[in-house]
Amino acid sequence: MDIxxxxxxxxxxxxxxxxxxxxxxxxxDIPSGSYIAIIGHTGSGKSTVLQHLNALLKPTKGxxxxxxxxxxxxxxxxxxxxxxxxxxxxxxFPEHQLFEETVEKxxxxxxxxxxxxxxxxxxxxxxxxxxVGLTKDILEKSPFDLSGGQMRRVAIAGVLAMEPQVxxxxxxxxxxxxxxxxxxMDLFYQLHQDKNLSTVLVTHSMEDAAAYxxxxxxxxxxxxxxxxxxxxxxxxxxxxxxxxLDVPEVVRFQLKxxxxxxxxxxxxxxxxxxxTDVVASFLKGGNPS
Amino acid sequence: xxxxxxxGRYVPADSLLHRMDPRSKLIIIFLYVCIVFLANNPWTYLIxxxxxxxxxxxxxxxxxxxxxxxxxxxxLVLFTLLLHLFFTKGGEPVVQLGSFAIYEEGIRxxxxxxxxxxxxxxxxxxxxxxxxxxxxxxGLESLLGPLKKVNFPVHELALMMSISLRFIPxxxxxxxxxxxxxxxxxxxxxxxxxKDRLKAIVPLLIxxxxxxxxxxxxxxxxxxxxxxxGGVGRTKYRQLNWTFADTxxxxxxxxxxLLLIVFRG
Amino acid sequence: MAKQLVALENVTYQYDxxxxxxxxxxxLEVFEGEWLAIVGHNGSGKSTLAKILNxxxxxxxxxxxxxxxxxxxxxxxxxxxxxGMVFQNPDNQFVGTTVQDDVAFGLENAGVPQExxxxxxxxxxxxxxxxxxxxxxxxxxSGGQKQRVAIAGILALRPxxxxxxxxxxxxxxxxxxxxIGTVKELKQQDRITVIxxxxxxxxxxxxxxxxxxxxxxxxxxxxxxxxxxxxxELIGLGLDIPFPVKLGKMLRETGIPLTKQFLSEEELVAExxxxxxxx
Numbered sequence: 063m064d065i066x067x068x069x070x071x072x073x074x075x076x077x078x079x080x081x082x083x084x085x086x087x088x089x090x091d092i093p094s095g096s097y098i099a100i101i102g103h104t105g106s107g108k109s110t111v112l113q114h115l116n117a118l119l120k121p122t123k124g125x126x127x128x129x130x131x132x133x134x135x136x137x138x139x140x141x142x143x144x145x146x147x148x149x150x151x152x153x154x155f156p157e158h159q160l161f162e163e164t165v166e167k168x169x170x171x172x173x174x175x176x177x178x179x180x181x182x183x184x185x186x187x188x189x190x191x192x193x194v195g196l197t198k199d200i201l202e203k204s205p206f207d208l209s210g211g212q213m214r215r216v217a218i219a220g221v222l223a224m225e226p227q228v229x230x231x232x233x234x235x236x237x238x239x240x241x242x243x244x245x246x247m248d249l250f251y252q253l254h255q256d257k258n259l260s261t262v263l264v265t266h267s268m269e270d271a272a273a274y275x276x277x278x279x280x281x282x283x284x285x286x287x288x289x290x291x292x293x294x295x296x297x298x299x300x301x302x303x304x305x306x307l308d309v310p311e312v313v314r315f316q317l318k319x320x321x322x323x324x325x326x327x328x329x330x331x332x333x334x335x336x337x338t339d340v341v342a343s344f345l346k347g348g349n350p351s
Numbered sequence: 352x353x354x355x356x357x358x359g360r361y362v363p364a365d366s367l368l369h370r371m372d373p374r375s376k377l378i379i380i381f382l383y384v385c386i387v388f389l390a391n392n393p394w395t396y397l398i399x400x401x402x403x404x405x406x407x408x409x410x411x412x413x414x415x416x417x418x419x420x421x422x423x424x425x426x427l428v429l430f431t432l433l434l435h436l437f438f439t440k441g442g443e444p445v446v447q448l449g450s451f452a453i454y455e456e457g458i459r460x461x462x463x464x465x466x467x468x469x470x471x472x473x474x475x476x477x478x479x480x481x482x483x484x485x486x487x488x489x490g491l492e493s494l495l496g497p498l499k500k501v502n503f504p505v506h507e508l509a510l511m512m513s514i515s516l517r518f519i520p521x522x523x524x525x526x527x528x529x530x531x532x533x534x535x536x537x538x539x540x541x542x543x544x545x546k547d548r549l550k551a552i553v554p555l556l557i558x559x560x561x562x563x564x565x566x567x568x569x570x571x572x573x574x575x576x577x578x579x580x581g582g583v584g585r586t587k588y589r590q591l592n593w594t595f596a597d598t599x600x601x602x603x604x605x606x607x608x609l610l611l612i613v614f615r616g
Numbered sequence: 617m618a619k620q621l622v623a624l625e626n627v628t629y630q631y632d633x634x635x636x637x638x639x640x641x642x643x644l645e646v647f648e649g650e651w652l653a654i655v656g657h658n659g660s661g662k663s664t665l666a667k668i669l670n671x672x673x674x675x676x677x678x679x680x681x682x683x684x685x686x687x688x689x690x691x692x693x694x695x696x697x698x699x700g701m702v703f704q705n706p707d708n709q710f711v712g713t714t715v716q717d718d719v720a721f722g723l724e725n726a727g728v729p730q731e732x733x734x735x736x737x738x739x740x741x742x743x744x745x746x747x748x749x750x751x752x753x754x755x756x757x758s759g760g761q762k763q764r765v766a767i768a769g770i771l772a773l774r775p776x777x778x779x780x781x782x783x784x785x786x787x788x789x790x791x792x793x794x795x796i797g798t799v800k801e802l803k804q805q806d807r808i809t810v811i812x813x814x815x816x817x818x819x820x821x822x823x824x825x826x827x828x829x830x831x832x833x834x835x836x837x838x839x840x841x842x843x844x845x846x847x848x849e850l851i852g853l854g855l856d857i858p859f860p861v862k863l864g865k866m867l868r869e870t871g872i873p874l875t876k877q878f879l880s881e882e883e884l885v886a887e888x889x890x891x892x893x894x895x
Contacts, residue, residue, distance in 0.1 A: 513713055517710070521755060565708075570708050573703055575672065576700075576701045577769065577773075578773070580725070585725060587724060
């Protein structure tokens with residue numbers, strides 16, 4: 063299922079003294095099966111974009127296409143549930159949305175809201191709990207007796223059990239330690255690979271964006287600043303740095319090295335391994351460029 | 352959803368009303384609420400309306416915001432008006448439809464009471480529009496100060512109020528966030544049968560309670576770590592400043608009161 | 617030898633609702649003017665340690681002494697005057713309705729006269745570069761700005777030690793940089809002692825000394841260079857190693873000799889440039 067934003071504008075608290083323009087003329091496409099990263103600073107508009115992806119917000123101008131459904135500014139929309147079933151969102155700190163007595167009930171909550179039978183929801187819960195790396199015995203526990211990391215996984219399982227066609231992740235690793243961060247990122251990448259699940263990652267982390275995404279969309283002050291593959295985006299790192307945006311540490315390091323050496327190294331490296339190879343052959347005289 | 356309501360929100364500006372001591376504003380509001388009941392004929396209502404319009408002008412708040420702020424309460428005013436039109440009897444019947452009639456007195460009362468209602472709302476919103484909640488709290492703490500002598504917990508009450516005020520926006524953001532998260536999981540808050548919508552409150556309230564308890568706990572720890580151990584021996588950072596303008600405004604209201612007494616029927 | 621400010625001896629702490637202690641016989645020292653990082657994965661006991669340091673929790677066993685006071689019910693308020701704490705969640709420690717009110721909160725508690733408060737609030741906010749936000753309300757501030765206000769609230773009280781209890785873990789990269797940059801400056805200018813409790817190894821790399829916690833015990837302590845030599849072991853403990861260290865190691869493995877371990881990108885670049893690059 064494709065999602066497409068066409069010339070979106072969004073104003074918070076329109077027609078009040080507190081009106082604020084959050085997005086202006088944003089267009090972007092999320093083709094089926096892709097892994098897209100949306101990055102930018104806090105306040106760049108990336109969270110507002112996210113909420114348009116399953117019609118939690120309706121644009122004040124422009125059109126959003128979610129599969130065959132068209133959501134247009136200024137029109138009353140009914141039955142948005144059908145849209146939300148297909149686009150699951152894992153919000154930042156998703157453990158804050160847990161509320162049921164047991165983990166199983168909480169995971170079943172989403173699917174059952176969308177009309178899935180109880181038996182089917184339970185089946186999905188037992189699949190989802192293992193997908194997030196927990197064991198089935200946790201299903202009977204209260205979510206509030208779990209550790210923070212486990213609660214996060216249960217909340218994620220609750221979204222996976224909806225069996226969405228697109229999954230949207232808002233800073234899914236915020237507050238986790240390095241191990242937890244890597245495990246969660248790998249988990250979603252695995253799902254993306256195995257099930258061809260369209261994935262949208264909204265993040266501050268250029269590292270994660272460079273490591274996992276096919277395409278990166280950089281938001282800046284409510285507009286799309288740039289989009290392209292990671293190597294396209296990071297081929298001109300200085301422009302990003304001048305905008306006050308981060309670049310992955312590998313890219314930043316290569317840039318510093320090139321500035322010190324006064325010459326380019328040929329290709330843009332996105333992993334430490336690549337950079338090591340390039341630097342090694344560069345220093346050993348065999349200049350790759 | 353809540354963001355459209357203007358009542359109770361502060362709009363910063365540099366005006367006489369903004370600069371006044373919150374204590375004088377509180378005293379004026381209190382007196383105003385009392386003297387509104389003095390008005391009982393067109394002249395007295397005209398005086399009150401003139402005073403209210405003057406205050407609104409002094410606040411430098413754009414009239415369209417004031418009017419927009421009134422919108423949510425208009426149906427209440429309308430309801431009051433209709434109630435009086437249909438049920439207050441007295442004087443000559445103006446409209447007669449079988450057993451149903453609208454009387455002169457009904458029209459009179461209806462207009463007066465709704466007007467009274469509107470004036471009260473305008474004046475109280477002027478207070479909140481021109482005074483930050485924390486100023487109101489400081490003002491109240493100072494005005495209630497004498498009650499400390501009878502062991503009334505004035506400091507604790509004021510601190511509680513200021514912390515609640517501080518956390519209202521945070522909780523609103525939190526509510527919005529949890530609501531959206533549950534909407535993404537298929538909950539409908541704005542459409543569907545009433546029964547379902549009532550049920551939908553549970554997945555909103557439980558997380559909200561849990562996070563509020565957690566916040567309260569963490570906040571208490573943070574306050575303790577910063578040396579908070581009750582009101583005893585504490586100094587105050589915010590000082591209230593009563594000026595000539597404050598005395599002047601109270602005198603103005605006293606004059607209005609006199610006029611009302613003179614002109615009431 | 618720098619003056620010892622904090623000493624823990626055989627400290628054990630167990631939460632009521634848990635079966636094993638969060639801290640097991642911990643002994644450590646903190647010296648005046650140093651930046652000590654206490655690292656460990658979530659649940660390693662590092663945050664409990666922070667709460668013990670300023671008497672928010674009392675250990676069941678062992679001794680805690682801070683600036684010459686041995687921790688007890690009687691001394692706890694004196695100790696809190698010496699230690700300022702910045703907590704994890706920027707929202708849940710912001711007490712005041714505006715920036716200046718929040719900074720003043722601690723001063724009000726300490727009974728500082730109003731005139732003196734005004735200058736101390738302004739000075740403290742100036743130090744964290746938030747002096748143009750005096751009347752801003754917390755919900756209009758970014759996480760990094762709120763944490764800087766929290767730091768100002770502590771500075772205004774002029775403590776000897778500042779503890780950052782995972783103070784950057786909920787921030788975006790920019791906020792993290794703001795906070796760490798601020799702390800670094802303070803340490804240099806005011807010689808304030810810093811204890812940062814974190815799982816961010818980039819943050820820990822800035823410290824003078826690192827203590828690695830695991831399962832309620834001190835796993836290892838040493839300088840950042842020493843600690844980052846642990847390499848795979850750190851990853852096994854649920855942590856990570858800073859990027860320059862990782863890259864340095866990989867370069868060495870491909871046969872490029874490096875004189876030492878580099879903690880900052882600049883140093884590594886300089887090394888590669890001066891000793892290996894031949895035109």
